[in-house]
Amino acid sequence: MEFNVLTAVTAGNKGKGVRSDCHVTLELTSAGGKEIAIESKVQVMYGDDIRRQAVEMLDYFKIEHVKMLIEDSGALPYVLAARIEAAVKMAKSETIEYLCPLLPENIYHTSRDKNRFSRLYLPGNTPSLAINAGIHKPDGIILDLEDAVAPARKFEAKFLVRNTLRSIDFYGAERMVRINQVPAGLSDLDFVVPHQVNLILVPKCESAEQIRLVNEKISEIKARTGASQPIWLMPIIESAMGVLKALEIAQSENVVALAIGLEDYTADLGVKRTQEGTESFFARSMVVNACKAAGIQAIDSVYSDVANMEGLKDNVLRSKALGFDGMGCIHPRQIRVIHENFAPDADEIEKAKKIVNAFIEAGEKGLGVVSLGTKMIDQPVVKRAQKVIDLAVNLGKLPTGWREEFLANQFAK
Numbered sequence: 001m002e003f004n005v006l007t008a009v010t011a012g013n014k015g016k017g018v019r020s021d022c023h024v025t026l027e028l029t030s031a032g033g034k035e036i037a038i039e040s041k042v043q044v045m046y047g048d049d050i051r052r053q054a055v056e057m058l059d060y061f062k063i064e065h066v067k068m069l070i071e072d073s074g075a076l077p078y079v080l081a082a083r084i085e086a087a088v089k090m091a092k093s094e095t096i097e098y099l100c101p102l103l104p105e106n107i108y109h110t111s112r113d114k115n116r117f118s119r120l121y122l123p124g125n126t127p128s129l130a131i132n133a134g135i136h137k138p139d140g141i142i143l144d145l146e147d148a149v150a151p152a153r154k155f156e157a158k159f160l161v162r163n164t165l166r167s168i169d170f171y172g173a174e175r176m177v178r179i180n181q182v183p184a185g186l187s188d189l190d191f192v193v194p195h196q197v198n199l200i201l202v203p204k205c206e207s208a209e210q211i212r213l214v215n216e217k218i219s220e221i222k223a224r225t226g227a228s229q230p231i232w233l234m235p236i237i238e239s240a241m242g243v244l245k246a247l248e249i250a251q252s253e254n255v256v257a258l259a260i261g262l263e264d265y266t267a268d269l270g271v272k273r274t275q276e277g278t279e280s281f282f283a284r285s286m287v288v289n290a291c292k293a294a295g296i297q298a299i300d301s302v303y304s305d306v307a308n309m310e311g312l313k314d315n316v317l318r319s320k321a322l323g324f325d326g327m328g329c330i331h332p333r334q335i336r337v338i339h340e341n342f343a344p345d346a347d348e349i350e351k352a353k354k355i356v357n358a359f360i361e362a363g364e365k366g367l368g369v370v371s372l373g374t375k376m377i378d379q380p381v382v383k384r385a386q387k388v389i390d391l392a393v394n395l396g397k398l399p400t401g402w403r404e405e406f407l408a409n410q411f412a413k
Contacts, residue, residue, distance in 0.1 A: 001037045001069050003027050009090040011156040012083040013125070014071045020128040022075035026087040029065045034058055040072035053077060057084050060098055078167035079127045079160065086156035102166045102196065109229050110174045110198045112256050115139050115394065116297055117326040117342040118335050119176060123148035125157035130164050134171030136332035142176040145188050146203050154180065158191040165195040174198045176234070182210040186217045193218055194225040198232065199256070204264065205235035206242045211252040218254075232256040234299065238264035243283045246290035257297035259328065260287045263304075275311065277318065288323040300327035309337055316341040343395050344388045352392075353406050355385035360403070 007027050014023035029035075036054055038047050050070060058066060068084075075083070078100045085098050119140035122129045125148075133141050143161045145154060161177060177192045178201035179185035185202070192200070202214055211233060218231055233254045237246055238261035250258050262280050266273040273279065284300065291298035300319040303312045312334055319327055320342055327342075329335055344352070354372055359382045362370040370377040392398035399405065 001035070001067060003067060003069075007091075008067075009087050011086040011090065012071075012075075012079075014073065018073045018128075020074050020076065020079065020131055021126075022073060022080055022083055023071040024080075024083045024087045025069040025071075026084075026091055027067045028063065028091050029067055032065055032067075034064070034066055034068070036066075036068045036070070038070045038072065040070070042072070042074065046072075049077075050080065053080055054084060057081065057088070057098055061085075061088050061092075061094060061096070063088065063092075075127070076131070076167075078163040082159040082163045083156070086159045090155070100163050100167045103169060105169050106165070106175065106196050108172070108196075108198075110232070112230075112232065113297070114174065115326075115391070116174070116257060116299060118338045119174075119299070119326070119328050120332065120335065121148065121178075121302065121328060121330050124161045124164075124177075125149045125153050127160060127164070130168055133332070134169055134173050136335055137171070138173055138329070138332070138335050139326065140174035140176045140199065141170055142178050142201060142328075144178045146178050146180050146185070158188060162191040162195055165192060165197060176201060178203060178236075179214075182213055186213060189214070189217050189221055193221040193231065194227045196229060198229070200231060200233050201259070202233060202235045203261070204238045204242070205249055206239060207245055208248040208252045211235060211249060211255060215253050230254075234259055236261045237283070237287055239268045240265075240283075243286050246287050247293060250290040250294035250296055255294075255296060257299050257325070258287050258291050259299040260284060260301050262301035275315075277315075284319075284322055284324070291325075292323065297325040298323060300324040302328035302330050303334065304330065306331040306334060309333075312337050313341055343397065344392050348388055349392045349398060352385035352388035353398075353402065355382060356389055357403060357406060359385075 003025060004027055008025055010025045012023040013021045034055060036051055038050055040047060050072060054068060081098055081100055088094060116139050118138045119142050120133060120138040121142045121144055122133055124143045124145045143164055145157055145161060149157045165175060175197050176199045177197050179188040181204045182202060214233060234257045235249050235255060236259045237243055246258060260283060262273055265283055266279060271279045288298045303315045305311055316338055327338060329338060355377055358372045358377060359370050393400055
């Protein structure tokens with residue numbers, strides 16, 4: 001099929017190694033009807049379905065005369081829909097949306113203080129990585145519209161991310177999207193806010209004003225579309241200015257966590273990122289302290305060596321010791337190590353049980369002072385111990401009736 005290179009548009013991916021995607025070339029014509037060519041290894045089984053969907057979408061957008069080539073690499077219908085819609089909207093001025101059905105499994109909210117040990121980054125324009133991401137059980141799945149998408153592909157990626165939110169089962173993971181840097185990223189929100197996103201990551205955040213703009217845009221979209229679910233924000237601190245403004249950002253409306261991005265931060269400082277992390281200690285400590293002062297979670301940067309599990313474990317333990325509550329990951333194999341090492345260990349749980357039990361017993365006796373052995377225990381220590389208990393129960397490391405078992409063991413001694 002011959003195309004006029006000056007008027008033809010393309011969307012999607014093709015070539016060696018591309019899976020679960022397609023590449024659409026589209027040219028509007030003045031006559032000739034709908035001329036559709038399909039190249040696919042599964043054309044015998046699914047060629048008619050691909051053609052039917054293409055015709056349906058062209059009719060939906062009231063396109064009568066067109067040349068279209070679909071080079072298919074196993075794209076699911078939601079991917080094909082995203083690629084065709086992006087191509088149509090690059091070829092003509094069009095505002096209506098072609099929305100795939102919203103899976104009932106994806107209609108859920110997340111709480112402000114839910115566990116966020118792990119969040120798995122996925123490039124927003126690569127569908128093969130998103131299809132089964134939820135089965136790895138990360139706490140959150142991030143569809144990335146920022147650094148993981150080439151500038152020339154950001155427009156088409158928005159349609160794919162929107163359709164992924166509607167069509168892929170996330171298996172209960174928090175549904176996250178990283179938008180582009182504000183103010184450009186504000187336009188990304190139109191593609192995610194109405195589609196049951198749980199949390200928006202705001203990259204390279206340097207002021208509370210940027211968060212105000214994001215909240216304002218979200219409110220405007222909700223009012224226009226009828227969306228009502230809570231949408232949390234996780235600004236990412238990636239510069240010296242962001243570090244110095246961390247507290248005001250952390251205290252902004254709807255912010256439930258701050259993350260730190262060390263690749264961009266060290267680049268801003270003009271230094272090399274190292275395994276030891278001495279060059280980022282100040283920044284990480286600032287972010288942690290800002291989060292604790294604001295009562296939100298602190299999320300550490302990703303660990304980029306996906307083959308080094310021992311290095312990852314050491315990094316997680318250092319991160320936890322600094323006060324971080326979780327970190328990002330770029331490969332599913334990192335999730336287990338992150339979860340195991342951010343979770344409270346046996347010694348932490350045992351100590352927390354003793355502290356909480358002592359607090360309960362003091363209350364039952366009407367005592368205003370809580371002590372454990374010869375040590376006095378103040379409220380912050382009790383609060384932290386209770387958090388460890390709650391986390392252990394939620395992770396299945398401690399039964400809900402732990403105190404009865406604890407008292408029985410104490411009595412037995």
